[in-house]
Amino acid sequence: TILDFTQAEIKVKLLPSGFVRTYPSSQIVKVHTPQTEQHQQGLEQLQNGQYEQAINSFTEALNIENRSWVRREILALMVQAALSQGDDLKAALRFQMMVENEPDSRSFDLIPLDWNIKETLSAARSAARGWLTDKDELKQLMGASILLTAPDYQAQAEAAMRSLATSTNVNIQQLARTQLWRLRLREGDISHMELQRWERNLHQVPEHLRAGPYFLLGTGYAMLERHGQAAASFLWVPLAYNSNPQLSALANLKAADSLLALGQTSNALRLYQETVARYPKSASQQIAQQMIDQLLK
Numbered sequence: 001t002i003l004d005f006t007q008a009e010i011k012v013k014l015l016p017s018g019f020v021r022t023y024p025s026s027q028i029v030k031v032h033t034p035q036t037e038q039h040q041q042g043l044e045q046l047q048n049g050q051y052e053q054a055i056n057s058f059t060e061a062l063n064i065e066n067r068s069w070v071r072r073e074i075l076a077l078m079v080q081a082a083l084s085q086g087d088d089l090k091a092a093l094r095f096q097m098m099v100e101n102e103p104d105s106r107s108f109d110l111i112p113l114d115w116n117i118k119e120t121l122s123a124a125r126s127a128a129r130g131w132l133t134d135k136d137e138l139k140q141l142m143g144a145s146i147l148l149t150a151p152d153y154q155a156q157a158e159a160a161m162r163s164l165a166t167s168t169n170v171n172i173q174q175l176a177r178t179q180l181w182r183l184r185l186r187e188g189d190i191s192h193m194e195l196q197r198w199e200r201n202l203h204q205v206p207e208h209l210r211a212g213p214y215f216l217l218g219t220g221y222a223m224l225e226r227h228g229q230a231a232a233s234f235l236w237v238p239l240a241y242n243s244n245p246q247l248s249a250l251a252n253l254k255a256a257d258s259l260l261a262l263g264q265t266s267n268a269l270r271l272y273q274e275t276v277a278r279y280p281k282s283a284s285q286q287i288a289q290q291m292i293d294q295l296l297k
Contacts (some may be wrong), residue, residue: 002033005069007106025106033070036061042077049281051081055090072098076107084245086283088112089124092142099138108171108209109243111138113145115212117185117219122146129153132160137172140164145179149186158183174205178213185219195220195229211241215251222258231258238278249279253288260291269295 003011003020010031011022035043042057058078065071075098082091091112099105114120122128124146131143132153144160147153164176181198184190198217205213218233237251256271272295275288 002031002067002069005031005106006102007104007108035070036064038064039070039074042074046077046081046084049084051085051281054081068101072102072105072107076105076110079107079110079112080243083110083112083243084281086246088114088122088146089127092124092127095142096139103138103169104171108206109211109241111142111175111209112244113142113175113179113212114148115182115215115247116149117182117216119149119151125150132156137164137167137169141172141176141179144176148179148182171206171209175209175212177201178205178216181213181216181220185216185223188223190220190223192224192226195224208241208243211237211243211247211251214241215247218251218254218258222254225261227258227261231255231262234258245279246282246284249275249282249284249288252279253284256288256291265295 001013001015003013005011005025005028007025009022009025010028011020013020038057038061042054042061045051045054045057055078058074058081062071062074062078065074075094078094079091079098082088082094091110095111098107098110112124114122124142128143128146131139132147134140134143140160141164144157144164147157148161150157158180161176161179164172165180167173167176178198184194195217198213198220202210202213202217214233214236218230218237221227221230221233234251234255238248238255242248252271252275256268256275259271260268269292272288272291275282276285276292279285
């Protein structure tokens with residue numbers, strides 16, 4: 001019987017002796033555990049892109065599931081479904097619940113941060129104003145991320161982000177440091193040397209949290225018209241760090257744009273087609289389809 005499963009370890013009660021053994025999570029290949037009918041149904045719906053139905057099934061599963069580690073797994077699945085829908089507010093609220101009892105969650109890569117450099121009108125913006133002044137660092141990080149490009153809140157969000165960049169929690173510290181790259185990119189005077197420094201600093205970011213930083217690196221290289229390096233950076237997101245489908249779709253789209261700028265039309269077309277096929281519910285799907293139609297004229 002599994003008693004607990006965290007980022008660091010798995011705790012198992014051996015039968016029939018009743019002895020409790022602990023193993024490092026790094027040694028775990030796969031975990032099988034009984035799931036309620038609602039849990040299984042939600043997984044199926046998530047797989048089929050029925051995100052709203054999946055969230056409803058997971059909500060029911062959460063109401064009847066008593067094992068705290070399985071409850072965290074269900075909350076992570078709910079975050080996944082909300083991210084797939086592009087619902088930042090729902091994703092953020094579920095994420096906060098998930099990390100309440102396990103701050104260094106195994107699913108920390110699902111944290112819904114904004115990695116755009118232009119202002120985005122997130123549905124979570126009014127909640128973000130409250131999070132920005134919360135004493136909880138995680139809420140501050142999410143709030144500051146959403147408000148970092150909002151003209152009325154940028155100064156306050158930047159101050160919070162700079163403070164979080166000195167946090168003793170490595171996940172929060174590294175995400176805050178890389179979130180600040182957004183401001184440098186907005187200023188528009190980025191140099192190749194600075195981007196190379198960012199690339200070297202990437203190894204300090206925990207492996208599973210590199211999606212957003214790679215996306216910003218790609219954005220920087222694209223600004224300098226270093227399209228080969230831009231495409232390579234963008235492609236890390238869908239290929240290796242595919243936790244946020246909306247970000248992965250956008251990175252795939254931008255990688256295609258970079259290949260097109262290099263004159264690699266057939267490779268670009270393939271990536272546009274892949275964006276449409278892999279991410280049909282994403283905001284990038286429509287733009288990718290327009291590019292396909294244009295290239296096939």
